[in-house]
Amino acid sequence: xxxxxxxxxxxxxxxxxxxxxxxxxxxxxxxxxxxxxxxxxxxxxxxxxxxxxxxxxxxxxxxxxxxxxxxxxxxxxxxxxxxxxxxxxxxxxxxxxxxxxxxxxxxxxxxxxxxxxxxxxxxxxxxxxxxxxxxxxxxxxxxxxxxxxxxxxxxxxxxxxxxxxxxxxxxxxxxxxxxxxxxxxxxxxxxxxxxxxxxxxxxxxxxxxxxxxxxxxxxxxxxxxxxxxxxxxxxxxxxxxxxxxxxxxxxxxxxxxxxxxxxxxxxxxxxxxxxxxxxxxxxxxxxxxxxxx
Amino acid sequence: xxxxxxxxxxxxxxxxxxxxxxxxxxxxxxxxxxxxxxxxxxxxxxxxxxxxxxxxxxxxxxxxxxxxxxxxxxxxxxxxxxxxxxxxxxxxxxxxxxxxxxxxxxxxxxxxxxxxxxxxxxxxxxxxxxxxxxxxxxxxxxxxxxxxxxxxxxxxxxxxxxxxxxxxxxxxxxxxxxxxxxxxxxxxxxxxxxxxxxxxxxxxxxxxxxxxxxxxxxxxxxxxxxxxxxxxxxxxxxxxxxxxxxxxxxxxxxxxxxxxxxxxxxxxxxxxxxxxxxxxxxxxxxxxxxxxx
Numbered sequence: 001x002x003x004x005x006x007x008x009x010x011x012x013x014x015x016x017x018x019x020x021x022x023x024x025x026x027x028x029x030x031x032x033x034x035x036x037x038x039x040x041x042x043x044x045x046x047x048x049x050x051x052x053x054x055x056x057x058x059x060x061x062x063x064x065x066x067x068x069x070x071x072x073x074x075x076x077x078x079x080x081x082x083x084x085x086x087x088x089x090x091x092x093x094x095x096x097x098x099x100x101x102x103x104x105x106x107x108x109x110x111x112x113x114x115x116x117x118x119x120x121x122x123x124x125x126x127x128x129x130x131x132x133x134x135x136x137x138x139x140x141x142x143x144x145x146x147x148x149x150x151x152x153x154x155x156x157x158x159x160x161x162x163x164x165x166x167x168x169x170x171x172x173x174x175x176x177x178x179x180x181x182x183x184x185x186x187x188x189x190x191x192x193x194x195x196x197x198x199x200x201x202x203x204x205x206x207x208x209x210x211x212x213x214x215x216x217x218x219x220x221x222x223x224x225x226x227x228x229x230x231x232x233x234x235x236x237x238x239x240x241x242x243x244x245x246x247x248x249x250x251x252x253x254x255x256x257x258x259x260x261x262x263x264x265x266x267x268x269x270x271x272x273x274x275x276x277x278x279x280x281x282x283x284x285x286x287x288x289x290x291x292x293x
Numbered sequence: 294x295x296x297x298x299x300x301x302x303x304x305x306x307x308x309x310x311x312x313x314x315x316x317x318x319x320x321x322x323x324x325x326x327x328x329x330x331x332x333x334x335x336x337x338x339x340x341x342x343x344x345x346x347x348x349x350x351x352x353x354x355x356x357x358x359x360x361x362x363x364x365x366x367x368x369x370x371x372x373x374x375x376x377x378x379x380x381x382x383x384x385x386x387x388x389x390x391x392x393x394x395x396x397x398x399x400x401x402x403x404x405x406x407x408x409x410x411x412x413x414x415x416x417x418x419x420x421x422x423x424x425x426x427x428x429x430x431x432x433x434x435x436x437x438x439x440x441x442x443x444x445x446x447x448x449x450x451x452x453x454x455x456x457x458x459x460x461x462x463x464x465x466x467x468x469x470x471x472x473x474x475x476x477x478x479x480x481x482x483x484x485x486x487x488x489x490x491x492x493x494x495x496x497x498x499x500x501x502x503x504x505x506x507x508x509x510x511x512x513x514x515x516x517x518x519x520x521x522x523x524x525x526x527x528x529x530x531x532x533x534x535x536x537x538x539x540x541x542x543x544x545x546x547x548x549x550x551x552x553x554x555x556x557x558x559x560x561x562x563x564x565x566x567x568x569x570x571x572x573x574x575x576x577x578x579x580x581x582x583x584x585x586x
């Protein structure tokens with residue numbers, strides 16, 4: 001049986017897998033991200049004996065996902081040594097001669113949750129991950145968002161919490177959303193890792209304030225039918241009700257929709273694909289590339 | 294020759310017109326928005342002797358533009374007397390029996406500029422108007438954004454300027470973007486209408502700061518290929534270079550693209566459709582409705 005190949009290309013590790021067109025992962029391996037040559041040798045070796053019809057890549061970024069652009073397929077200006085301007089799509093096409101789907105890791109995850117996960121059956125959704133960084137991807141009218149390049153929703157500007165004295169971790173913007181709300185900022189602001197803070201610690205009210213602000217802007221700009229929140233920080237399940245309440249407070253009844261009132265528990269939800277989210281997203285990208293062939 | 298009908302349904306006045314499929318307006322009339330009965334009688338009368346294949350409506354809001362929804366076609370929760378829950382699409386369909394396109398005024402204008410104006414030939418664009426209020430619409434991969442409902446981008450949350458002591462005009466959010474940057478807030482903050490403030494007045498640095506923040510978030514969330522800025526406040530042409538510079542400062546080189554560096558003069562531009570922008574947008578909506586028939 002023909003299978004779809006999937007690559008979750010992370011800055012720390014690569015996960016490769018094969019799956020079926022219904023999103024089932026049948027095999028997976030993982031190895032550290034070193035140089036492109038060494039890492040891709042492992043990728044080539046994994047897929048060498050697999051009968052794959054297409055490969056999807058959900059990649060760390062920034063990348064150029066715009067077809068027709070001279071640098072399409074590249075990981076572009078990453079500070080990660082050796083990977084800047086590496087064209088991963090070209091490398092895979094030359095090796096395997098099958099259609100290659102290529103997008104950001106978060107756009108991939110959004111497509112995965114949209115196709116088989118928490119947003120299945122809808123026309124639009126937003127996926128946001130809050131972990132070492134903050135990233136988000138979105139599906140609008142069934143399509144992933146591209147334009148000038150790809151979204152970088154984790155770096156939006158937010159209003160500072162009146163009691164927050166922390167300067168922020170983002171090397172570009174200091175106190176953008178990622179700079180104030182990603183996992184590392186929790187640890188640096190409060191002196192202990194977020195996972196060690198009790199649910200009644202004031203850290204969480206502040207965290208919910210920043211994330212609800214981001215969600216407010218995503219709702220007002222994109223109008224997604226569902227928002228899926230994942231990543232390490234969202235393992236703190238008590239954040240979900242706090243974020244829902246803060247979002248309602250911030251919107252102040254402006255957008256009239258049951259999803260923002262009585263149905264908000266089904267509007268802001270955790271991911272459903274668990275540890276296979278990245279791979280499922282890449283399978284969805286492979287499936288898309290095959291359909292567009 | 295068959296023509297397309299266009300309605301710019303505003304809260305103060307209705308503009309009706311007919312045009313050709315290349316966006317040329319051949320006739321237009323305008324009348325005040327009173328009750329739905331009286332206003333629609335004028336609409337019906339204008340189109341009665343026209344040979345129209347479809348009608349497009351760019352409407353004041355909020356509206357329900359989601360096909361299949363029970364309230365599709367309605368102007369929903371407007372405070373404007375008599376118009377709340379009025380189904381303008383149904384009224385037009387029953388009267389004329391032709392396909393009706395229906396969207397927000399700003400989504401219509403975005404589609405108009407995308408089809409015949411400042412964003413012609415691209416795949417995506419954002420149109421923002423800064424006047425009595427702030428509103429924006431966007432085209433992504435050739436499609437207008439819909440989801441839960443329609444975007445309400447004028448009400449995003451922004452960081453306050455450190456020297457701004459004005460509380461904001463928005464009845465829902467006080468100091469959201471519209472509350473701080475729409476025309477009326479200029480007049481209330483500085484004591485004279487914006488049009489009377491000289492180009493070197495500090496009002497404009499503050500205004501550019503708020504609008505550049507909004508553009509930063511739009512760029513990071515939607516990645517549009519061009520941003521078209523219109524409305525009364527943008528008649529102050531000196532705002533364009535100020536906003537471009539502020540946007541570059543805020544992004545701090547994070548998004549690497551010529552459109553955000555050396556080509557920024559072609560990235561943030563005024564509208565090209567002038568006084569016919571609303572009607573051209575509605576013609577574009579009519580054309581879309583005809584194509585989807």
